[in-house]
Amino acid sequence: MAIEKVREYFKQYGMEDRILEMEQSSATVELAALAVGVEPARIAKTLSFKKGEETILVVTAGDRKIDNAKYKHYFGLKAKMLTPDEVLERVGHAIGGVCPFAVPKEVQVYLDESMKRFETVYPACGSGNSAIGLTCEELEKYSNSKAWVDVCKPM
Template structure:
């Protein structure tokens, strides 16, 4: 069943099944490396796309799963979380922390656990979509499944 998936997406698929999440990874014909592209390809609202954004905070990676309709206010989020600064990770830092390239970062399947924040705005959607390990792969899940999968802290991110 997963033979047609890229290796990174097969790993994500396995982590989803281990977590009890039934959503299948969908391979899109064109890259959906932004929320707008993913939403258009799937025919859903951009807010239902769970963007995986990697930052560096207090010397460690921080994954923020934000609604595609939001931009992360790093100063406000750092204050809410009681952290020092939050800065965007470089492409090399993203790949080192997640094993995925920018545009395809999944919320799971990382080499090591990553502290994760989940945008409270994603709760407004019955079904959300996240990257499946490559810019061409995505999968559906619920808000509660995303929180359970990532062990994330729910917060306002914008």
């Protein structure tokens, strides 16, 4: 189960106990916000894209959408999301629990600037009923992100 991989990943940092497992679903931004008890914008959603054979994850604030022109400018091609089967195969987490933790080394993780307005954000942890509260600095560190990017539409 993917949440166990994420728990094991965080164990090396002594942070596995910070993972929240809820009884209710947190598989969408709205459900996650209700489960965690925060505004939807503070849910750090992880979007999965393909760049040829490469896999790109972009973590954004829950209230933002990808701006195709910005995405193309930064990554050099049109945003093309992975299918649910491709996400599971390439990232190792199913839709609803996709996160930037415990992913294959070749998966490239980017963090969108939209999250920087919050002290803490809540990404999933590999299952459709999990999350972890992290500062943006912690998210940057533990996601092994390549860079902060600005690829979302403004409010």
